[in-house]
Structure formats: C-alpha cells, structure tokens
Amino acid sequence: MSATQATDVIQDMQATSIDLSVVVPAYNEEERLGPTLDAIVGYLREHEGRFGEWEVVVVDDGSTDGTRDIVAAVTARDRRVQLLTSPRNRGKGHALRLGVLASYGRRVLITDADLAAPIEELEALEKALADGHPAAIGSRSAPGATIERHQSHLRELLGRAGNLLIRGIAVPGIRDTQCGFKLFDGDRAREAFTGSRLSGWGIDVEILQHFRRSGWPVTEVPVRWAHQSGSKVRPLDYLRVLAELAGLKIRSVRPADLLAVAVFLLMSVGLYSGRWADPGHRYLPDSLQDQNQWEWFFAVTADNVAHLRNPLFTTLQGFPDGVNLMANTVMLGLTVPLTPVTLFLGPAVTLALVMTLGLAATAFGWYRLIVKRVVRHRGAAFTGAALAAFAPPMVSHANAHPNFTVLFMIPLLIERALRLCSGTRVVRDGVVLGLMAAYQVFLGEEPLLLASLGMALFAAAYGVVRRDVAKKAWQPLLKGLAIGAAVCLPLVALPLYWQFFGPQSYKSVLHGDNAGNSPLALLSFAERSLVAGNEVTANALSLNPTEQNAFYGWPLVALAFAITVRLWDxxxxxxxxxxxxxxxxxxxxxxxxxxxxQTTLPGPWALLADKPLFESVIEGRVAMICAPALGMLLAVAIERLLRTPNIANQFIGLTAVAAALIPILPAPLKTVERAEVPAFIADGTWKSYVGKDETLVPIPLPDSGNAEALHWQTATGLKFSVPGGYFNGPYGSDRIGIYTAQPRYTSSMLRDVSFTGVAPTIGKNWRAQARVDFAYWKAGALVLAPQPYQDQLRQAVDALVGRPGKWVGGVWVWDLHG
Structure with missing residues (x-):
C-alpha cells in the first residue's frame, strides 16, 4: 500500500468515526457568525461525552464581507471547524447541499448563522432521533415551544400566512417547515440532499418531501427561539419558496407524462372533431335532444350567476312550476365557474370545451392512478387509461352526457381512499376525501354512486384475497371515511335538501321496467367502434345511442379472461x-x-332496484365500472409482457392486446348541420308578441323528444320562458320523476298529434280547456315551426284558438292578446 493510499484510508476511518456534523450556511455574516461559532464549539466541547466526535462545516455562499476571516480565526483554534466556499452567492439551498454532502457525521445538524434556536436545543432533537425518528425539526409552532423575542406584528403575520400556504400545499402536517434548526440521520440526509435541486429557501421543504416520499418519519420538537436582528429571511420569501416548489414540480414532470396528456387531448379532439369544425352550428344527432338540454343547463346557470339568482332553480322551463336544477344533472361544479366562458363565448362552445377537455382530463386521471398504484411502465399505464376513458360505453355517453365522461375526480377519490388504508395521515386524507366527494356531488351524483359501488366490489374482493392487508387497513379506512363524511355532508346538505325536498323535487325517475344489458351486449360491438361497429346490432341491444353501456367486444372479454387465468396468482x-x-x-x-x-332468470340488480338512490339508476350503466377495471388488468398484463425476456411471448401477447383493442377503437362522433333558429326568434320579432310576464309556447310543448325550443332560448340569451321542457320533474301525487313538465290536457293532445298526425274533433270543451291551460302558462303567443304533421298541428291550434295563425319569420304564430 502506498503512502497516499494509507493516508486516504486513515482519513476515511477518521471521517466514518464522526458522530455529529453541524452545517452552517453563511452569507455576509461577519457580525453574527463569530458568536454563533463560539457558542456551537463551546457547547460541543463541553458535551463530547454525549455527542461524541464532531465537526462543524461552515459554507460561505459567496460573501463579500469578512465572513471567511471569521471562520478562519475559529479554525485556527479548533481544526474541527471547516470552511467551504462558493465563488458566488447561489442561495441557502446550494450552501446547505454543499455542506451536507461534505459532512461525515452519523447525524447532521443544520442551523442558521444567527442561531435563533440556541445550540442547547440540540439535546431535544437528539432525543427524538434516539427514539427512532430519522429527522427532527426544531419547531416554533409545536406545543411547548417558546418564543423569547418576537418579530414585528406585520412580519410575524405575513410569515405565518406564508408558512400556512407551504404547509397546506407542499408539506401538510408539519407546522414549521422553515425553522433553520434540524437534525437528520446522516446517511439519509446525504441521500436527500444528493437528490435535491433547489438552491433557494425552498430546500427545507424539498428535503422534507423527500423524507415523506421515502417513508422516513419526521417529527417536530418544540424549541426556544428568538428573532435575531439582521435576519435574511423576509416574509415575502415564503412566496419565493412556493414559486421554487412550483418550478421544481414543473421540472420534475416526465416527458412520457406530457406525451400522455397530449395524446389523450388529441384523442378527445378527434372524437369531437365534427363539433369543433363549427361549434355553434354543428349538432350531435346521436345525442338525441341532450345537446340542446346541456347547452341550456350551461346557459341558465350562467344567467342565474350573472343576475345573482338562485342557481338551484329556474322558471325558464316548465313555467310556471319551474325546474329544480339541483335535481337535474346541471354539473354546477363546472357550469358555475365557467360562467364567464358561457357569457362571452356562448353555451355551445362551453359545452364543447367541457366535453373535450373533461374527457382528456379523465383519461389522464386514470393514467396517474394506474402509474401510482398499478404499474410503473408508462406505456402500459397509458393503454389502460385509454381503455378506461375511451371504452365503447364512454364514447356512447360522450354524445350527450358530460356527467358520465367528465370523471376526472373519480381516480382522485380512489387514490385518496387508498391513502387512507395506509393509516399515515388519516385526518388530513379524510378531510381531502370529503372535499373531493363534495365537489363530485356537484359534477354528478350517479357517477359517484357507481364509483362507490365499484370501489366496494374491489375492496371486498381484495380484502378476501389479502386478509392481512385488510386487517391493517379497515380501521384507518373507516375512520377516514367517517371524517370525509363529516366534512362532505355539511357542504352538500342544503343543495341535497333542495334536490330531494325543494320545489319541483321528485322521488325517482322512470326509465322502464328493465333497462339492464343483454348478455350479448357485453360481447358485441358498439355503433361508434371504428373497425367493428355495428349500428343495427348496437341499437337492438341498447336503449338508444347514448346508452350503449356495454359493448366491450368478445375479443377484449376473451383477453381479460386469459389475463386473469395467466396472472391468477x-x-x-x-x-x-x-x-x-x-x-x-x-x-x-x-x-x-x-x-x-326464452329462459328468463332473476338478476342480482333485483336486490338493489328498489333501494334509495339505486331506484333511479339505469342499471345498464353499472357495466361502465368494467372500463377502468379492464384497463388496469390490461396495464398489468402489458407491463408483465414487456418484462418478459422471451421475444416470441412478447410478440404473441402484444398481438393479442392489439387484436382486442383495434376493433373497439372509437370513431369520431357523428355530426350534422344544426337546425336554424327561426327568424321570428333570432331577429327578436317574438318580443312584440310576448309581454314581460308572459311565455312563448312552442307547438308542441318541448319535451325529451323535441327540445329545439331550448336552443331558441339560448340563442336569445334566455329572454323568454316556455311551459313544458326537457328536464326531470315530478308527476302526479306520488311525485314520480319524468323527463318533462307535468302534462296538461292541451299539451298532451298536441303531443299526440305531433306523433300520429291525427287530431281529435275540437269542440267547445277542448277550446275551454285550452283557455284554462293558456292562462296557466301565461301564454303570450303560440309558435309552430316547420315539422312533420305541421298541417294537422296548425289546424288543431286554429280550432283551439278560434282563428288562424299567421306566418311570421318562418313560423306560424297565434297572438293570444286579441
């Protein structure tokens, strides 16, 4: 062994025998650093029996005063005090990183040059590490802490506010992230600082986040603290910390994640490409009348918000009884905050934005959940998320039901519930879960119910196969769910009371005796499947084009079965x-x-069909739960395939995946030219026929089969009300939910004529009833637009009113004022 090698070995042995390293960052600290170093060195000399061998590492961060000379003087007296220098000032984070990485101690204390927390407080932090904590933070906010000298009231208030922001956003649960007195396990500190990237004040939070992610518990220890004059930390520096952390978050985003976002967005834009060609004048025919309805929902919410009216109710439809908006799928969680967009760009554009961006956001939500909880391979996660968000049932609902496609909160809710199972931060996670659930209520209650059902099914199955995990998880999970409910219920109590007991509330919605899926529907292909789509079969096996709730295709079902068998362990x-x-x-x-x-069997839904909440669910929609479950199965299988060294097996497996997915790739949704708003409405002629408190009555009254009058309303900025409409409202003394206003004799007769072309003989009884109904509706004018059986409708209305209508602005009009 050479002399040089022997020297290196001796130095390494000395380094590894150091018990405590004290790291002090310093920038222009010639006035305060001398007393600080004297206090540290004196204390450690007196307590060498307690703290063992020690070293002090001072990092000069490019000072322009005599800071280095101060350190040199102390080093001359005790060589255990070392100086590291930086050629220029780069920030506290950079200085700490240099000092910690140059340290050798089994434990590392970092302390500021002002020694606001006295060195004697090291004893309390050292005890915390001896109790098994890898990190102990000297805290000014923990119970038992003593502040001997306060800052100014304004400075202290701003500092607390800044620290509160950091705690809430970056390191929840830690009261005092920025106190500069911290003791770490040496090896873990060096690992954390090696991976750190910040050079400013945000380094403290970055290191604590590293400890949290690594599962290393951090404890706060109350300390004595005194404000020191000349402090370099200003209250607004807390905002700089947040800015640094935000920049770090942005820089840490993986290119694969950005690519996933871009592709999901392209897929969503492609799906709605026909609408985006001209959002105001293109219509999704497979939405039936739902596009008119949803644009009206966005418009009426914006109108209520702009005029400071109750966002839960309106009489613009269903006049005079009105519409309970909370009892309809208005998605107040989006329609309210997007009010400015609706007011400036119109509801057609807002709806197109929500459906396009919401679907892409949902796909990315599933992607992040799968990456965090299921597989690490980004490509496998992307494929699984794409299936979860763009499966045939989702594409079917993408025609008309944003509440069933804008589901970005569901993966977040699942992730938060899984965090509860770990039991680490039950209170915080329970509160966040409650806030998320409350927001999802204002996005869609039925999707939340179905998601809860899916999570319950998964939890039950996983609990059976992993009883050890279930035994540890059930208590924190139930506690967190209880906390979540306690947070959520007060936030949604009033809206839900309005929904179930307010004006125009109802008990349940009639959707047929059996709206379940045929077993064949699960194996067949949907109408909008690009390769294997079959419109005739899909329509025969579903309620309508917006309710093709299964249609995964037999190849995907067969693949899922094969994956389950192969990976059953x-x-x-x-x-x-x-x-x-x-x-x-x-x-x-x-x-x-x-x-x-011809054999009919009872289905398991019979157990739930008459239960509260479930009684209004279209049971076929439960098959939508399969989409994310199949997506995750697929992600697991793809990751397993990609890790297989056998190329032949990889090729066969990936070919099977492609064979299952290609047939169900979604085709762009069908669009047609939208029906023009009649000139009578568009140019404002209607205003001379309808008084301030009167309604415009379309013939027949709008309902779920013909809601074009809602488009007339949105085109005029909701300037007039209509009786009838397309919404969920009560019917009869039992208040059963139907998809329109409660019918009256005249509205029912006109609706029958519009469907059959046959009108009854209009005599004085019909005319008398019509006068009663017109008065109930406060009708100013009746309007008949061109449509099938318009001649029969016009003759019937002529007879009811007692005089012929006039052709005005592309419609037949009956003025009821004379």
Whole structure:
C-alpha cells in the first residue's frame, strides 16, 4: 500500500468515526457568525461525552464581507471547524447541499448563522432521533415551544400566512417547515440532499418531501427561539419558496407524462372533431335532444350567476312550476365557474370545451392512478387509461352526457381512499376525501354512486384475497371515511335538501321496467367502434345511442379472461377480475334472458332496484365500472409482457392486446348541420308578441323528444320562458320523476298529434280547456315551426284558438292578446 493510499484510508476511518456534523450556511455574516461559532464549539466541547466526535462545516455562499476571516480565526483554534466556499452567492439551498454532502457525521445538524434556536436545543432533537425518528425539526409552532423575542406584528403575520400556504400545499402536517434548526440521520440526509435541486429557501421543504416520499418519519420538537436582528429571511420569501416548489414540480414532470396528456387531448379532439369544425352550428344527432338540454343547463346557470339568482332553480322551463336544477344533472361544479366562458363565448362552445377537455382530463386521471398504484411502465399505464376513458360505453355517453365522461375526480377519490388504508395521515386524507366527494356531488351524483359501488366490489374482493392487508387497513379506512363524511355532508346538505325536498323535487325517475344489458351486449360491438361497429346490432341491444353501456367486444372479454387465468396468482388481478365480472353481472338488471333461448332468470340488480338512490339508476350503466377495471388488468398484463425476456411471448401477447383493442377503437362522433333558429326568434320579432310576464309556447310543448325550443332560448340569451321542457320533474301525487313538465290536457293532445298526425274533433270543451291551460302558462303567443304533421298541428291550434295563425319569420304564430 502506498503512502497516499494509507493516508486516504486513515482519513476515511477518521471521517466514518464522526458522530455529529453541524452545517452552517453563511452569507455576509461577519457580525453574527463569530458568536454563533463560539457558542456551537463551546457547547460541543463541553458535551463530547454525549455527542461524541464532531465537526462543524461552515459554507460561505459567496460573501463579500469578512465572513471567511471569521471562520478562519475559529479554525485556527479548533481544526474541527471547516470552511467551504462558493465563488458566488447561489442561495441557502446550494450552501446547505454543499455542506451536507461534505459532512461525515452519523447525524447532521443544520442551523442558521444567527442561531435563533440556541445550540442547547440540540439535546431535544437528539432525543427524538434516539427514539427512532430519522429527522427532527426544531419547531416554533409545536406545543411547548417558546418564543423569547418576537418579530414585528406585520412580519410575524405575513410569515405565518406564508408558512400556512407551504404547509397546506407542499408539506401538510408539519407546522414549521422553515425553522433553520434540524437534525437528520446522516446517511439519509446525504441521500436527500444528493437528490435535491433547489438552491433557494425552498430546500427545507424539498428535503422534507423527500423524507415523506421515502417513508422516513419526521417529527417536530418544540424549541426556544428568538428573532435575531439582521435576519435574511423576509416574509415575502415564503412566496419565493412556493414559486421554487412550483418550478421544481414543473421540472420534475416526465416527458412520457406530457406525451400522455397530449395524446389523450388529441384523442378527445378527434372524437369531437365534427363539433369543433363549427361549434355553434354543428349538432350531435346521436345525442338525441341532450345537446340542446346541456347547452341550456350551461346557459341558465350562467344567467342565474350573472343576475345573482338562485342557481338551484329556474322558471325558464316548465313555467310556471319551474325546474329544480339541483335535481337535474346541471354539473354546477363546472357550469358555475365557467360562467364567464358561457357569457362571452356562448353555451355551445362551453359545452364543447367541457366535453373535450373533461374527457382528456379523465383519461389522464386514470393514467396517474394506474402509474401510482398499478404499474410503473408508462406505456402500459397509458393503454389502460385509454381503455378506461375511451371504452365503447364512454364514447356512447360522450354524445350527450358530460356527467358520465367528465370523471376526472373519480381516480382522485380512489387514490385518496387508498391513502387512507395506509393509516399515515388519516385526518388530513379524510378531510381531502370529503372535499373531493363534495365537489363530485356537484359534477354528478350517479357517477359517484357507481364509483362507490365499484370501489366496494374491489375492496371486498381484495380484502378476501389479502386478509392481512385488510386487517391493517379497515380501521384507518373507516375512520377516514367517517371524517370525509363529516366534512362532505355539511357542504352538500342544503343543495341535497333542495334536490330531494325543494320545489319541483321528485322521488325517482322512470326509465322502464328493465333497462339492464343483454348478455350479448357485453360481447358485441358498439355503433361508434371504428373497425367493428355495428349500428343495427348496437341499437337492438341498447336503449338508444347514448346508452350503449356495454359493448366491450368478445375479443377484449376473451383477453381479460386469459389475463386473469395467466396472472391468477396476483391478488390485484383477482380483485380487478371480480370487480369487472360483478359489475357486468349487476348490469344485466333485475331479470335477464339467456341468449338464444326464452329462459328468463332473476338478476342480482333485483336486490338493489328498489333501494334509495339505486331506484333511479339505469342499471345498464353499472357495466361502465368494467372500463377502468379492464384497463388496469390490461396495464398489468402489458407491463408483465414487456418484462418478459422471451421475444416470441412478447410478440404473441402484444398481438393479442392489439387484436382486442383495434376493433373497439372509437370513431369520431357523428355530426350534422344544426337546425336554424327561426327568424321570428333570432331577429327578436317574438318580443312584440310576448309581454314581460308572459311565455312563448312552442307547438308542441318541448319535451325529451323535441327540445329545439331550448336552443331558441339560448340563442336569445334566455329572454323568454316556455311551459313544458326537457328536464326531470315530478308527476302526479306520488311525485314520480319524468323527463318533462307535468302534462296538461292541451299539451298532451298536441303531443299526440305531433306523433300520429291525427287530431281529435275540437269542440267547445277542448277550446275551454285550452283557455284554462293558456292562462296557466301565461301564454303570450303560440309558435309552430316547420315539422312533420305541421298541417294537422296548425289546424288543431286554429280550432283551439278560434282563428288562424299567421306566418311570421318562418313560423306560424297565434297572438293570444286579441
């Protein structure tokens, strides 16, 4: 061994024998650093029996005063005090990183040059590490802390506000992130600082985040603290910390994640490409009348907000009884904050934005959940998320139901519930879960109910196959759910009371005796599947084009079965397979017919069909739960395939995946030229026929089968009210929910004529009833636009009113004023 090598070995042995390293960052500290170093060195000399071998590392961060000379003088007296220098000032974070990485101690104390927390407080921090904590923070805010000398009131107030922001956003649960007196396990500190990137004040938070992510518990220890004059930390520096952390978050985003966002957005834009060609004049025909309805929802909410009216109610439809907006899927969580967009760009553009961006955001939400909880491979996660968000049922609902496609909160809710199971921050996670659930209520209650059902199915299956995990998780999970409920319920109590007991509330919605899926629907292909789409089959097996709730295709079902069999040893696979199978089975409804036979069997949905909340669910929609479950199964299988060294197996497996997914790739949604708003409405001629407190009555009255009058309203800025409409409202003494206003004799007769072309004989009884109904509606004018059976409708209205209508601005008009 050479002399040089021997020297190195001796130095390494000396370095590894150091018990405590004290790191002091300094910038222009010639006035305060001398007493600080004297206090530190004196204390450590007196307590060498307690703290063992020690070193002090002072990092001069490019000072322009005599800071280095001060350190040199102390080093001359005790060589255990070392000086590191930086050629220029680069910030506290850079200085700390240099000092910690140059340290050798089994424990590392970092302290500011002003020694605002006395060195004697090291004893309390050292005890915390001896108790098993890898990090102990000297805290000015923990119970038992003593502040001997305060800052100015304004400075202290701004500092607390800044620290509160940091705690809430970056390091929840830690009261005092910025106190410069911290003791760490040496090896873990060096690992954390090696991976750090910030050079400013945000380094403290970055290091604490590293400890949290690594599962290393951090404890706060109350200390004595005194404000020192000449402090370099200003209250506004807390905002700089937040800016640094935001920049760090942005820089840490992986290119693969950005690519996933871009592709999801392209997929969503492609799906709605026909609408985006001209949002104001293109219509999704497969939405039936729902596009008119949803644009009206956005418009009426914006109108209520702009005029400071109750956003939960309106009489613009269903006059004079009105519409309980909370009892309809108005999505107040989006329609309210997007009011400015609706007012400036119009509801057609707002709806197109929500459906396009919301679908892409939902896909990315599933992607992040799968990356965090299921697989690490980004490509596998992307494929699974794409299936979860763009599966055939989702594409079907993308025509008309943003509440079933804008589901970005659902993956976040699942992730937060999974965090509860770990039991680490139950209170915080429970509060966040409650806030998320409250927001989802204002996005869609039925999707939240279905998501809860899916999570319950998964939890039950996973609990059976991993009883050890369930045993540890059930208590913190239930506690967190209780906290979440306690947070959520007060926030939604008044809106839900209005929904279930307010004006125009109802008990349940009639959607047929059996709206479940046929077993064949689960194996067949949807109308808008690009390669294998079959409009005739899909329509025969579904309620309508917006309710094709299954249609995963037999190749994907076969692949899912193969994945389950091949990876049956994995508990996650078992739980996901059970969730998908159980959801598919429930979606068959209260009874179902065995294909190719006349045999009818009771379905499991019969157990839930008459239960509160479930009674209004279209049971076929339960099959939508299968989409994320199948997506996660697919992600697990793809990651397993990509890790397989056998190229032949990879090729066969990925070919099977492609064969299952290609047939169900979504085609762009169909669009047509939108019906023009009649000139009578568009140019404002209607104003001379309808008084301030009167309504305009379309013939027939608008309902779920013909809601074009809602488009007339939005085109005029909701300047007139209409009786009838397309919304959920009560019917009869039992207040059963129907998809329009409660019918009257005249409205029912006109609706029958519009469907059959046959009008009854209009005599004085019909005319008398019509006068009663017109008075109830406060009708100013009746308006008949061109449509099938318009001649029969015009003759019937002529007879009811007692005089012929006039052709004005492209419509027939009956002025009821004379």
């Amino acid at each position: 994995r508990p996650l696979v078992k739980a996901l397979a059970f969730t998908a199978l159980a959801a598919a089975f429930l979606s068959l409804g209260p009874r179902f017919r065995i294909p190719l036979s």
